[in-house]
Amino acid sequence: MIQFERVSKAYPNDQTALKDVSFRLPAGRMVFLTGPSGAGKSTLLRLIPQIERPTSGKVLINGTDIGRLAAWRIPQFRRRIGLIFQNPNLLDELSVFDNVALPLRIQHYPREETARRVRAALDKVGLLDREKARPMELSGGEQQRVNIARALVAKPSIVLADEPTGNLDPELALDIMRIFTEFNAAGVTMLIATHALGLISQFDAPRLTLREGRMHLENA
């Protein structure tokens, strides 16, 4: 469950990104976060894994006020969240397999289980045959799918995606959205920020809309 209680975020240059945002996303739901560029979508997502901290208000994840988490608990907390950004953010010196394995490596998973899970995740995104490739050898769409496999491999309870289809052609974008709905069907809470309204209209999920930092609820 993701819960925002009167969250505001102002940046030092006096630009207010979020104004008094409150919403509640129950566990296992999938929600689209829409709104024009600069409306505060990215900021909202970045508050959840503690990349940014709110200026005021509270963010609760599964009932825990994450603003009160001790610094040493943050890594553990982040492991339960899968992050997918527009930029695939892969490490070029590692193979596709090793990129996807990173979230398991940092948790010291045994080798066999790591291999099994990585292959399962790559299979889900249709890249099982590219595990030895380097990210640079992949197309933009393939890179994004590796990114998704990496976000899902450790079976997070929450997945946050920020414009995950931003760089992709419509067909690939649809593929990726389908992967997301599959994961949501498996019980993962999904919060997907996008301005691809045409794309998300094909999916039956509520929309949260941000305009100038304020939240508007639609089709909920």
Place this chain on the structure above:
Amino acid sequence: MDARQAQRGHSGSVRLGAWLTHHGESLRDALRRLARRPLGSLLSMLVIAASLTIPMTLLATLHSARIGLAGWSNEAALLQLYLKPSVDEAEGRALLTRLKNDPAIADARLITPEKGLEQLAQTHAIDGLLSEIKNNPLPAVIEIHPADMKGLDALRDHLAALPEVETARMDSEAVERLRGLISAGEQLTMIFLAILAPALAITMGNTIRLELERRAHEVRLLQLIGATHAFIRRPLLYSGAVLGLGGTLLSLLLSMLAMRMLVEAAARHGWDMGIQDTLPNMLLLLIPVGVILGITAAWLASALQIRRIRPT
């Protein structure tokens, strides 16, 4: 960690195995990264080696000089045994025979009180004064040339404990003074090394800091997916250890070369003070010291730096 471990159903030993695997991977990762920048890594090691080589060569030379001094002073260094006044000449001669048979003693000579007085008179021209003395106050003395300077102190203690001997004195002031000078030199070099250590730590720490800077992208990603600082730091600690190890090994090599050149130069001038071109074992201690220094430097540099790299 235990609760989470139980949740995942991994036994502790499986986790430990994975953790050890991670250490192996960290070491391999560190080596790969150092190899990817061979020039930079080599330069860092050379800086460490160059700054260590001077004090190390100095230590080695001093050590060698100490051994050389021992050989050189064999003839000069005398051990004098002052016999007790109750020991008569026959007993003195018996002791002399025993001492001459001791393998630790190259030669021994008895100076009776009478002979001693004669010598004193000759050297100090105090004939008149001596003739006034009724009872010869001098003790009988046995002068000893030790076979080997190494166990000199032990030999003196052993001889001093003989029942006939009042005191045993080393008559090698010049040698002692030189030895003192060598000790002072060694201490000075050690102080020099101690001052050098932080400078080396800074050099290695800076290399690690640059490495971390280059890896900022990776560090950010690792932070985002929930890697602990310890996980991110581990390969860097191995880099520090490798830098420290490489640097000290290189400086040992350079010191050996320097010693060899010194010995050859000395030999060309027909000067054989017994300096050897081998390094004293003591210098091998510098290897673990270098490794620990490298790890410490990496730890400090990464502790300061990782916090400054924030996920974006």
